[in-house]
Amino acid sequence: MKSQPSRADIPRGFTFAATACGLKKARLDLALLTSDTVATAAAVFTTNRVQAAPVRLSREHLQNSGHKIRGVIVNSGNANCCTGPQGIAASRKTAAKLSRSLGCRQDEILVCSTGVIGLPLRAEKILRTIPQLAQARSSDAPAFEQFTKAIMTTDTRPKWAAAKCRIGRKVVRILGCAKGSGMIEPHMATMLGFLATDAAVSPALLSKALRAAVSRTFNAITVDGDTSTNDTVTLLANGESGARKISSENSDYRKFCAALEVVCKSLALAIVADGEGAERVIEIEVRGATSDRAADKIARTIANSPLVKTAFAGADPNWGRILAAAGRSGVSFEPNSVDIHIAGMSVCRRGRELGFDERVAHRKMLAKYVPVIVDLHAGRGAARVWTCDFTAEYVRINASYRT
Numbered sequence: 001m002k003s004q005p006s007r008a009d010i011p012r013g014f015t016f017a018a019t020a021c022g023l024k025k026a027r028l029d030l031a032l033l034t035s036d037t038v039a040t041a042a043a044v045f046t047t048n049r050v051q052a053a054p055v056r057l058s059r060e061h062l063q064n065s066g067h068k069i070r071g072v073i074v075n076s077g078n079a080n081c082c083t084g085p086q087g088i089a090a091s092r093k094t095a096a097k098l099s100r101s102l103g104c105r106q107d108e109i110l111v112c113s114t115g116v117i118g119l120p121l122r123a124e125k126i127l128r129t130i131p132q133l134a135q136a137r138s139s140d141a142p143a144f145e146q147f148t149k150a151i152m153t154t155d156t157r158p159k160w161a162a163a164k165c166r167i168g169r170k171v172v173r174i175l176g177c178a179k180g181s182g183m184i185e186p187h188m189a190t191m192l193g194f195l196a197t198d199a200a201v202s203p204a205l206l207s208k209a210l211r212a213a214v215s216r217t218f219n220a221i222t223v224d225g226d227t228s229t230n231d232t233v234t235l236l237a238n239g240e241s242g243a244r245k246i247s248s249e250n251s252d253y254r255k256f257c258a259a260l261e262v263v264c265k266s267l268a269l270a271i272v273a274d275g276e277g278a279e280r281v282i283e284i285e286v287r288g289a290t291s292d293r294a295a296d297k298i299a300r301t302i303a304n305s306p307l308v309k310t311a312f313a314g315a316d317p318n319w320g321r322i323l324a325a326a327g328r329s330g331v332s333f334e335p336n337s338v339d340i341h342i343a344g345m346s347v348c349r350r351g352r353e354l355g356f357d358e359r360v361a362h363r364k365m366l367a368k369y370v371p372v373i374v375d376l377h378a379g380r381g382a383a384r385v386w387t388c389d390f391t392a393e394y395v396r397i398n399a400s401y402r403t
Contacts, residue, residue: 005141009162011173011198013037013240015137018146021129023077023115023122028150030126032133033194034071034102039238040200041069042207043110044214046231052081053088054111055230057095061107067203070104072194072234073111073130074151076179080113080121081229090123097127101134112232114153114179114192148177151192154397155179156274161266165259167252170243172199174256176263178233180223180271191271193218193233195263199256200239201246209257210235217264221386222303223275224394235260272386273368277393281386282312283371286326289381294331296383301329302374303387313389315365317358319347326374333376341373 013036021030043062045055062069073094080087095109102109113121137143148158160177180191201209214233239245246252272281284303289295302308305325311318319340327335340348343364347356364370 005144005160005162005175007141009173009175010139010141010144011175011196011238011240013198013238014175014196014236015139016143016147017133017136017138018143018150019129019133019136021075022125023075028146029075029077030129030133031074031147031150032071032098032137033147033196033236034137035069035196035236035238037238037240038068038070038104038108039236040203040206041067041110041234041236042203042210043232043234044211046228048229048231050082050229052079052113052230053083053091054080054113055232057088057091058110058112058232061095061110064107065105067207068108069110069236070102070108071098071110072236073098073109074113074192074194075121075126076114076151076153078113078115078119078121079117079230081117083118083120087121090121093123094126094130097130098134101131110234112192112230114151114230117229144175144177151177151179153179154276159267159270159274161263161270163259163262165255167199167241167243167246167255170241172197172241172243172256172259174199174259174263176267178267178271191218191228191231193264193267195233195235195260197235197237197260198239198241199237199243199246200241201237201256205246205249205253206235206237209253209260212257213261213264217261217268220384221268221272222300223272223278223388224304269386272388275388275394276397277391277395278388279391280312280367280389281369282309282388283369284374284385284387285372285382286374286376287382288376288378289331289333289383290379291381292383293381295381296385298326298329298331298374298376299383299385301325302372303385306390309387309390312365312370313391315362317342317345317347317356317361317365319353322372322374323348323351333378337377339375339377341371343367343370
């Protein structure tokens with residue numbers, strides 16, 4: 001992926017803007033994505049029982065508008081969660097103010113927030129900034145870049161990805177960005193993600209495509225096992241490419257889904273790579289399980305194990321921690337049948353240590369991307385989950401998040 005987006009990456013008919021409204025000190029903290037025309041929209045939201053006001057409002061707007069959306073407004077620096085009636089009122093006022101600036105219905109606006117949970121949102125800072133934010137919208141790449149920066153919290157860098165596919169004789173663009181670094185455990189998609197495409201797709205198929213892509217990408221990452229209260233991924237499709245509408249699960253739909261998954265996977269891996277304090281990405285692949293679901297459960301247990309993650313922080317080929325984590329997953333398997341590979345090296349065969357050079361294994365585990373394969377030899381079930389190592393920096397960041 002290029003380090004910076006270009007004008008050719010921006011889907012037709014979309015504009016972006018960002019500004020510093022004062023929720024954070026002298027940093028971009030308010031972002032806007034709009035479609036020139038009403039776009040078909042799909043979204044997935046957190047499954048945490050504690051849900052932020054903007055999540056509840058966006059669900060409502062998506063349903064009431066018939067999945068027709070003009071804009072998405074995002075603030076960072078405050079999650080607007082556990083803020084009572086004042087929180088939902090702040091989100092409603094934000095949507096109402098933006099709808100007046102765009103000349104659309106209030107329920108054609110989605111609202112997202114990210115930041116500290118439990119603090120009252122100073123909505124007046126957002127409301128007084130919306131008119132100039134809406135006026136500053138641009139389809140240029142620098143405006144999109146500013147958007148990617150304004151949504152960040154503990155992220156160390158912006159995350160964006162783009163892909164194209166051909167529908168008939170027309171080129172369709174898909175552009176996305178995401179924020180996420182901590183409080184990452186997917187039970188939807190654990191972060192904020194914003195996707196835009198100039199393809200024309202029916203609402204039902206757009207939702208199906210998004211959910212399929214999310215299940216294999218955002219829902220296959222974990223940093224620390226915590227699911228946020230504000231998780232939202234939105235996908236807007238405005239049809240401005242001029243390509244024929246995708247209204248059945250034909251070859252056009254399959255090409256679109258493939259391109260969408262490329263974008264989502266790139267963003268998901270970028271989140272793991274930027275995990276709080278992380279030094280490396282770890283790919284946990286479980287093979288030979290009795291079912292895909294069983295494989296996924298084992299992979300997630302390994303990926304979320306503090307002992308496994310700290311071993312990878314030290315590049316220690318301690319395969320026993322991996323097998324032990326698998327053993328407490330709640331999935332039945334025969335330990336004496338398990339093979340484990342770390343960084344391309346076989347370290348465990350049939351549940352016992354296989355002679356290997358620990359110095360070589362240590363050097364290989366210092367790489368930025370370390371694959372792990374756990375083969376249960378019990379069936380055809382398989383799953384893949386991406387995580388990162390746990391370092392002392394993760395503790396430092398989260399011990400002083402508010403202070």
